[in-house]
Amino acid sequence: MRIFENLNKCAIRTMAAGLLALSGGVAAMPLATLAEPAHGIAIYGEPALPEGFAHLPYANPDAPKGGTIRLAEPGGFDSLKPWVLKGNAAWGVGVHVTESLMTRSIDEPFTLYGLLAESIEIAPDRSWVAFTLRPEARFSDGSPVTVEDVIWSYETLGTQGHPRFLTAWSRVERIEATGPHSLRLTFVAPDRELPLLMALRPILKKAQWEGQDFTDSTLEAPIGSGPYVVDRVDPGRSISFRRNPDHWARDLPVMRGLNNFDTIRYDYFADSNAMFEAFKAGEVTVWRELSAQRWAGEYDFPAVTSGRVVKAEIPNERPSGIMGLVMNSRNPIFADWRVRQAMIEMFNFPFINQTLNGGADPRITSYFSNSVLGMGDGPATGAVADLLAPFAAELPPGALEGYALPEGSDRSMDRAGVRRALDLMAQAGWTVQEGQLRNADGQPFAFEILLNQNGTAMRSGSETQQIVNIYVEALRPLGITPRVTLLDAAQYVERTNNYQFDMTWYERGLSLSPGSEQRLYWGRDGVTTPGSRNWMGIDSPAAEAMIDAMVEADSAEAFTAAVQALDRVLTAGRHVIPVSFSPISRLAHAADLTYPPQIPIYGDWPGFMPETWWQEAN
Known part of the structure; x- marks a missing residue:
């Protein structure tokens, strides 16, 4: 197993570069310097890499080109257009085929x-941002990437694209060409984060899509400027991307050592068990293991014992994010925080974690746990308390005083938790009547748990089903028997996009730099607007205000306080029954595949695999 000797060096370098986790260690870039053209931009401080840098620190500029990497995805796909709400798009199109004006360092x-x-x-007050295009930028068909393409892409995605594009675009007053290779976006109001968000919009070829209904899904291969082109497509079953040897940006510093495989192939499987069997048989060459128990005890199959497959653990320094069973508060039975807390009490985490995971991984304790952006223990103090004080009357219990998940029991039934749950349910108007939980009108407490039979990015379908099966049994003493519904990926996406569920599995990865995208996650627009990530239906003025404070923060200290305050509002809202998380990624891979020894702070994150990996010659 690979040992990462550079982790301490990485941590020191990260702190010097202005990691938001540091208290008082980063000052905002002097505004006077922001009006000059620059090679990069950081949300706070200055970019760690100077102009003229050779390559990204986690990329190997000497990595050989060639070979193939084969990856597995659950379910299927019916679209090659990931920028609209319709359809179930194949993974990888937006990653490998298109590019943006700027790219992120992980x-x-x-x-x-x-x-x-x-x-x-950027304007000194960040009221506008301007970009100058590289004259040599080209789409894969050889045509130049023009200012017209950029403006069309921004306007089209902002008005007809997936809802994730709409919120940020609503804060743009106008976009205009300022020269043959330059453009400017003027904002409705000054905004620290918006210049970075706009710089990450995918740029599409106007001539390919003009005159069509952009909102429609399609299997037409998009023409992009990225390092790969769509090669072979077997709808619903597989998609291959072929490296473009004439990629216009292959020698740019931000691209050196990246995108090394000639072919990247994604095969789709009915479920995680089929995916794992394909990996064991050599049909898939990288497997991301989500079960610590299986990682420890079930990797003795021939490919491993013979050395054809090796195991690697990739550390990271990012927040835990949130994962577990989300309750849809649009359903009146979950609108009461006491009911949601009762449902949390009935989820006996120690027993479930030990039974299914060997107790190896810790529990998620808040949305930003595992980082200094997390809310921490005990009452809110200092700037965090000041931010929350105006909302004290409407905050859920625990937001100011401190909130902790129930300890649970190592036995199958947590009797203390059952007693607390019964008391909370009684306070909310639900009591056990003739063995069934009912309200004063005799209506039963009934709901559906909706699951994707193919699993998710972080949990296999079988694992989520096992978790839910144990939970359903645990609810029986409360007089509750939920209905569990398994759907294929397409049906599941359709129902969750339209919030047609009571409880379902929920995963949201969160970064060290949360910003305006948090409105898409927890903003009140998502209560009714389809396609947002606000599955729980949060409608909280306090959460909205904390997101505003986060986006408007002019220092790392103010930013961190705003995120910690938001974490308190979300966690005390009791919308998700959280499970465990892993502070490492467990990757098993073909022995001839490798990656650089210097691991980025985000670890196994978009931009790491397959981008930094390569195949050694046999």
Whole structure:
């Protein structure tokens, strides 16, 4: 197993670069310097890499080109257009085929370096941002990437694209060309984060899509400027991307050592068991193991014992995010926080974790746990308390005083938890009548747990089903028998996009630089607007205000306080029954595949695998 000798060096370098986790260690970039064209931009401080840097620190510029990497995905796909709400798009199109004006370094909290744009210029008050395109930028068909393409992409995605594009675009007043290779976006109001968000929009070829209904899904291969082109497509079953040897940006510093495989192939399988069997048989060459118990005890199959497959553990320094069973508060029975707390009390985490995971991984304790952005223990103090004080009357219990999940029991039934749950349910108007939980009108407490039979990015379908099966049994003493419904991926996406569920499995990865995207996760627009990530239906003025404070923060200290305050509002809201998380990624891979020894602070994160990996010659 690979040992990472550079972790301490990485941590020191990260702190010096301005990691938001440091208290008082980062000052905002002097505003006077922001009006000059620059090669990069950081949300706070300055980019860690100077102009003229050779390559990203976690990339190997000497990595050989060639070979194939084969990856597995659950379910299927019916679209090659990941920028709209319709359809179930194949993974990888938006990652490998298209590019943005700037690209992110996953070794810094939120720093961008020029890609399609050779420079960025920002108003001193961040009321506008301007970009200058590289004249040599080309789409894969050889045509130039023009300012017209950029403006069309921004306007089209902002008005007809997936809802994730709409919120940020609503804060743009206008976009205009300022020269043959330059453009400017003027904002409705000054915004620290918006210049970075705009720099990450995918740039599409106007001539390919103009005149069509952009909101429609399609299997037409998009023409992008990225390092790969769509090669072979077997709808619903597999998609291959072929490296473009003439990629216009292959020698740029931000691209050196990346995108090394000639072919990246994604095969789709009915469920995680089929995926794992394909990996054991050599049909898939990298497997991300989600079960610590299986990682420890079930990797003795021939490919491992013969050395054809090796195991690697990839550390990271990012927040835990949130994962578990989410309760849809649009359903009146889950609108009461006491009911949601009772449902949390009935989820006996120690027993479930030990039974299914060997107790190896810790529990998620808040949305930003495992980082200094997390809310911490005990009452809110200092700037966090000041931010929350105006909302004290409407905050859920625990937001100011401190909130902790129930300890649970190592036995199958947590009797103390059952007693607390019964008391909370009684306070909310639900009592056990003739063995069934009912309200004063005699209506039963009934709900559906909706599951994707193919699993998710972080949990296999069988594992989520096992968790839910144990939970359903645990609810019986409360007089509750939920209905469990398994759907295929397409049906599941359709229902969750429209919030047609009572309880379902929920996963949201969170970064060291949360910002405006948090409105898509927890903003009140998502209560009714389809396609948001606000599955629980949060409608909280306090959460909205904390997101505003986060986005408007002018220092790392103010930013951290705002995130910690938001974490308190979300966690005390009791919307998700959290499970465990892993502070490492467990990757088993073919022995001839490898990656650089210097691991970025985000670890196994988009941009790491397959981008930094390569195949050694046999």
